[in-house]
Amino acid sequence: MANKNVWDPDWDISDEIAQQLIYSQFPQLSSHTVQRLGHGWDNTVFLVGGKYVFRFPRRGLAVDLIHLEGKLLPKLDGLLTLPYPKPLFYGKGTSEYPCPFLGYSYVKGSFPQKLADEQRARSAKKLGQFLRRLHSFPVQIARENGAPEDHRKLMDIPARKEKMQVFLSRLGNQMEERERAALADYFKQLSTDPVRERNVFSHGDLHFKNVLVDEQGEVSGIIDWGDMSVGHAAGDLSIGYSFLPPRARHAFFAEYGEVDEDTKRLARMMAIYIPMLVWLQAIDDGDKRLAQEAKGTIARALTDEEFHDR
Template sequence: MSRTNPWDAEWQVTEELAQALIYSQFPALSSKQVRRLGDGWDNTVYVVGEEYVFRFPRRKIAVELIELEGRLLPKLGPFLTLPYAKPLFYGEGSAAYPLPFLGYTYIAGNFPLGLPEEQRTASALVLARFLKNLHAFPVQVAKENGAPTDQRGLLDIRGRKEKMQQFLADTDIPFAEADRALIADYLQGLGVEQIQPKEVLMHGDLHFKNMLVAPDGKIAGIIDWGDMNIGHPGCDLSIAYSFLPPQARDGFFRAYGEVDEETKLLARLIAVYIPMLIYMQAKDTGDDRVAAEASAVIRRALAN
């Protein structure tokens, strides 16, 4: 794809630059190896000595996100029932790299790519308890620490639907024809245009690239909290459709608590929309494994 994409970097952080920034600002880490882990939409990520992970914003928009993590994540500890990356090292911009950066505890694990259904089902109650506790965090405290309110407009079902239809109509985006038809049929039957707002603190971007699993498939941690915001719990509950097979969803919702049909509608929509974006980036960057998982997520989300 030759177009300008929202995941294109505005700043490149090489291994040499990352090492220089980390060693100069945190000399206690200078004996540890720095190795590149990869790029997300917003940050370039490096592991330091298998103990810490550093995230460097690669787009201007990511600066506010990483600053929010630094303020709010330390307050979430009593509410979180799964491991998460805890901010420890607050880096400052310099002449070589003008942006702040952040170092966290490192959580070992892999993205849940190709995970079998039985392993996904085994995590249903763990994920439900995790989200039930996260969504109980005091909204006012989150607001006082700068958490925005639905900054991505995820409750605008009509606008989200139109954007997804535009993606499908773009012949430069190489969706498989079966996926394209499946999504088109789903959107055609989606009659709701707006969801009534609700307010909880949510992770805000809970998908397979922000989840880590151990070799046995158990959830090892939740990462990348930069999109934390006050919004509708359905956005996080999308994990019931994107990660879990259909037979595990009822148990998930029972463990989480009462969930109305409008919330489930939003959850399923987000479970299709976000993987479409991930698929587009993965195809653009040549990451076939992630693209295959994103495609599988869409099919799983739309399975009854």
Template sequence: MSANPWDAEWDVSHALVRRLLDHQFPELSAETVELLGHGWDNIVYRVGSDYVFRFPRRRAAIPLLQTEARILPRLSSCITVPYSKPIYFGTESVAYPSPFLGYTHVPGVLPNGLSNTQRARSAPILAQFLKSLHAFTLDKAEAEGVPHDQRNLADVSGRKDRMLGFLPKLSPHLGRETAGALERYIDTIRLDRASTRKALIHGDLHYKNMLVDDVGVISGIIDWGDVNVGHPACDLSVAYSFLPPSSRPAFFETYGAVDDETHVLARMLAVFMPMLILLQSIDDRDERNKLEATRTIMRALA
């Protein structure tokens, strides 16, 4: 069993990807294959200039990928930013124990090291994107098998306990001032459980799943593996994790007003998700993501 939730259960090598593509999609045999990176659930390869393929690294990721394959084609009429659309549907085989997906390539880079001015430009874009996504008809989402709150977002007390449990490992990497501010923030959370809210949500909207163009404006949303029907605060966390404080009012002016509980949960998730990324980055000795995760935590606390 994996020691950490981000540890792979099986290897997806360059040679294996080449073999799977040659066998299942021979029309791609002449295309180059380049490793782009990996998250907890999937490893990602660029195939030629037009496609990106995601391969599950863990068995738990398979139903998430299958849900994504069903719902993403249904969202084209309501998504207001470019997103990865599945067009190649790979099947499990003796060589590889999971289905896999090939998507249209969405141009852009991860939003690492952006200035506050650059971030602020994306406030109305992100707000309109989420306003449209959260208005998607739930009956249609449920008909495609989209699950309900599989990450138990409403359990604020349990998540708070997890955050406090992360602190001993994270504090030496955050520095005394930031670690102290983080601990004080966690102690101020008085909500034990959030009320039920239902909207179709991306479910994992942090900086590693967002792309920006060459001037730092949002140009795409990727990795929809955690798409579910759940509390919109999960996605609204970007108002705290991605945007500087000065542009949050403009974000909610476009998105619409939300209640105090939603703000509390959104900020908490904006802190929680980069804590997880920082934990993984420490184990991976990934200095770039350690820095970006730390900056995200500080911005969410501001």
């Protein structure tokens, strides 16, 4: 049967085979424990000895993403202002598991859950500075090393608006009436006018599942770089709406640099689109915690500063 959801795996890997592959190809790690951390859409993830993270593709398209990370991430060394996984171990597929896999330095932190607005706001300048530096990376070098061009068709607002309305029909019974009304009102007002191109080298998938925070709730690292691409800056700038409370957005954009209103329109749309998809996956996986976080992210992205204290 064909996969029905974009997050459904083409294959998976057992803990035993993952350990066997890591130990056999990297004997220097054979004294380290191998612990499954979980999976995303594209990869199954293992923590090795508390020092390294190994990612094994679970979908065919993720193989190219692993190759891309292996080539491009080392070129960001010294540029970025937040920790990120650095490729260290390049694994090869075998008869037990058909794909290449990659081991990285471990970035400390936890996923942002139930953070207070005050905690989130403290990361505004950090995130703005991080994206300003990331988006300064030469686009030509990114292209020469395989970064795809607008592979998600980010600027096709009419198509995304139509998809979000379908998502809403599937999520409707998970919402209170006021929440459904808020999204419906947003869709009604969302302009589908074209957005001017603003191509940069970008992370490409910057949402709450790919952000780590420290014990104080401040951003401590950015993970999962498989969707690196050349595309509109709004894709990454969506973090200003999805992660930050409304009152912290001015500091975020001030640190990043001038951003026009069309870019902000596209950024907010992506800050709603992605967590709607994450919410659908969470329902499919029976993950109530993730569903609640996605729901809260959408509410935050919909809120403007003037309404925040009402």
